[in-house]
Amino acid sequence: MKSIEQIWDWMDRPDSAALHALCSGTVWMFVGVTLGITMSNELTSPDLFAGIPQLVFSRLRPAHVNMNLFGFLGTTFYGGWYFILPRLCRTPLRTNREANLLIVLWNLAILAGSISLANGGNQGHEYGEYPWYVNFPVEIALIWNASIIFRTILAREVQKIYVSIWYIGGTVLWISVLYFIGHVMWHPFTTYLPDGQIVHAGATIGLDDAVWNWFYGHNVFGLYITTGGIAIVYYLVPKIAKTPLYSHALSLIGFWTIALLYAPTGQHHLLLAPIPNWLKIYAIIGSVALIVPVFSFVTNIFMTMSGKWSKAIDIVSLRFVLTGVFFYLAVSFQGSIQSLMTVNRFIHYTQWVVGHAHLALLGAFGFIAAGTVLYMIPQIVRRPLWSRNLADAQYWLFLIGLTGFFWSLTAAGLAQGSAWMLLGQQVVRAYPVVKPYFLLRSTFATLIYLGVIFELINIYMTLTTTRLDRAYSDRLNKAKNLEELMPAGLGASEL
Numbered sequence: 001m002k003s004i005e006q007i008w009d010w011m012d013r014p015d016s017a018a019l020h021a022l023c024s025g026t027v028w029m030f031v032g033v034t035l036g037i038t039m040s041n042e043l044t045s046p047d048l049f050a051g052i053p054q055l056v057f058s059r060l061r062p063a064h065v066n067m068n069l070f071g072f073l074g075t076t077f078y079g080g081w082y083f084i085l086p087r088l089c090r091t092p093l094r095t096n097r098e099a100n101l102l103i104v105l106w107n108l109a110i111l112a113g114s115i116s117l118a119n120g121g122n123q124g125h126e127y128g129e130y131p132w133y134v135n136f137p138v139e140i141a142l143i144w145n146a147s148i149i150f151r152t153i154l155a156r157e158v159q160k161i162y163v164s165i166w167y168i169g170g171t172v173l174w175i176s177v178l179y180f181i182g183h184v185m186w187h188p189f190t191t192y193l194p195d196g197q198i199v200h201a202g203a204t205i206g207l208d209d210a211v212w213n214w215f216y217g218h219n220v221f222g223l224y225i226t227t228g229g230i231a232i233v234y235y236l237v238p239k240i241a242k243t244p245l246y247s248h249a250l251s252l253i254g255f256w257t258i259a260l261l262y263a264p265t266g267q268h269h270l271l272l273a274p275i276p277n278w279l280k281i282y283a284i285i286g287s288v289a290l291i292v293p294v295f296s297f298v299t300n301i302f303m304t305m306s307g308k309w310s311k312a313i314d315i316v317s318l319r320f321v322l323t324g325v326f327f328y329l330a331v332s333f334q335g336s337i338q339s340l341m342t343v344n345r346f347i348h349y350t351q352w353v354v355g356h357a358h359l360a361l362l363g364a365f366g367f368i369a370a371g372t373v374l375y376m377i378p379q380i381v382r383r384p385l386w387s388r389n390l391a392d393a394q395y396w397l398f399l400i401g402l403t404g405f406f407w408s409l410t411a412a413g414l415a416q417g418s419a420w421m422l423l424g425q426q427v428v429r430a431y432p433v434v435k436p437y438f439l440l441r442s443t444f445a446t447l448i449y450l451g452v453i454f455e456l457i458n459i460y461m462t463l464t465t466t467r468l469d470r471a472y473s474d475r476l477n478k479a480k481n482l483e484e485l486m487p488a489g490l491g492a493s494e495l
């Protein structure tokens with residue numbers, strides 16, 4: 001049993017908070033995907049867990065979604081930021097101990113939120129399901145995180161503010177405000193109004209509630225997950241490819257346009273709801289205009305890689321990140337198209353949207369998260385990745401699994417849309433039509449699950465074994481120290 005001093009010592013060590021967060025995010029990924037695969041099978045075998053209320057689809061769904069958004073992607077990205085900031089600011093994190101304690105609080109809050117959701121404690125907003133007693137620790141953790149990050153930025157020993165820092169700073173501020181709004185935290189108790197209306201805890205009234213909900217919902221994707229992930233890509237790609245970023249100006253154009261354009265676009269989720277028309281028009285224009293930040297980011301990264309693409313073949317973590325960037329381009333293009341009224345009328349309420357959601361969160365940002373973990377953990381523990389072959393296999397399992405997952409749902413969505421819109425069939429009559437696509441989704445999901453298990457094994461073994469591969473040992477013998485071994489940021493994992 002470790003004494004408390006040993007725990008404090010460990011928490012004070014450089015990069016310990018980054019390691020803690022990256023490992024926690026990997027565990028959340030495993031649990032979140034386990035819930036996903038369970039639900040996916042429930043959609044084809046509805047009685048799979050009949051009689052166990054905690055495992056019914058309607059309870060697992062919000063647990064899966066929140067765990068993946070906040071537990072998997074959120075925590076992994078915190079790890080990435082804690083790794084990046086001290087390096088770009090040339091100063092230690094303020095402080096590693098605080099960041100470690102924050103990750104403990106964050107993990108406990110996500111665990112409590114998931115247990116509440118499985119037991120039916122749900123606030124009833126999409127992406128804002130956690131009940132109020134979970135929202136308070138989450139909000140404290142978000143504000144605390146912003147304070148750690150800004151104190152580190154202010155203490156930086158370099159004048160320049162690198163683009164990743166802009167994105168990290170913006171993200172932590174935006175999410176602290178968004179979470180408060182999205183969970184209607186100023187209204188934690190149910191109120192009975194004199195006119196007989198009931199306003200439930202964590203809700204405003206009627207359509208206003210939906211408008212606020214989607215203001216929050218899409219901004220969580222755009223100003224938390226997207227900007228949080230982009231921050232890491234802007235650091236990792238030039239670093240691993242050992243080349244300067246193509247254009248600092250382009251990256252700032254991307255930052256300010258995403259910051260200004262994203263806010264109103266959330267209403268594109270309500271294009272078929274009776275919200276004011278001006279809100280819909282605003283949302284559609286904003287959604288199409290998002291092409292500007294998307295293209296400036298993707299062009300910048302791809303131009304940075306110009307002449308260096310062969311590195312993406314050799315270096316698995318870089319390949320993961322660049323594939324994520326490619327999926328980001330694809331999903332954003334799809335997003336702009338499906339925001340148009342004629343397209344949206346056809347695909348709304350169908351599995352097409354679930355396909356889009358996974359292309360974005362698992363495709364774009366899940367790949368970026370996997371690349372981050374596979375690159376940073378070996379750097380932190382100064383040991384090569386346990387198995388490059390396992391990481392390679394994980395990449396192909398993710399790629400084939402996600403592509404099949406996405407196309408099965410896209411086809412299911414088109415079949416549902418055609419049945420309702422073109423053939424005028426009742427919603428329920430379209431279920432037998434989508435069942436084969438659901439079976440296909442479960443099959444492809446199994447490949448992704450296998451990939452997730454591979455990552456878990458690889459990281460566990462990297463942390464616990466001291467085995468060095470032959471090529472690495474040879475280089476180690478020739479080099480005088482680790483710095484010499486990793487001259488320009490090329491990590492041990494890549495040797």
Ligand code: HEM
Binds near residue numbers: 061
């Ligand atoms: C093998 C992996 C996964 C499987 C099998 C899976 C399965 C599912 C299923 C069955 C649903 C419910 C869809 C519905 O309501 O019809 C769902 C929803 C969702 N999942 Fe996953 N999931 C996986 C991984 C992930 C990951 C890694 C993320 C995020 C990083 C994620 C984010 C979401 C989101 C945001 C939704 C809500 C989508 C919407 O409402 O359109 N999933 N998932």
Ligand code: HEM
Binds near residue numbers: 288347
């Ligand atoms: C230019 C970029 C994008 C545009 C214009 C866009 C547009 C849309 C639209 C119109 C919908 C609603 C479809 C419907 O229900 O009718 C939607 C759903 C969704 N989008 Fe995007 N999208 C974009 C990028 C992204 C990104 C980068 C992410 C993730 C980080 C994302 C995550 C989602 C999710 C999870 C949903 C499902 C929400 C739900 O119904 O539960 N999108 N998107």
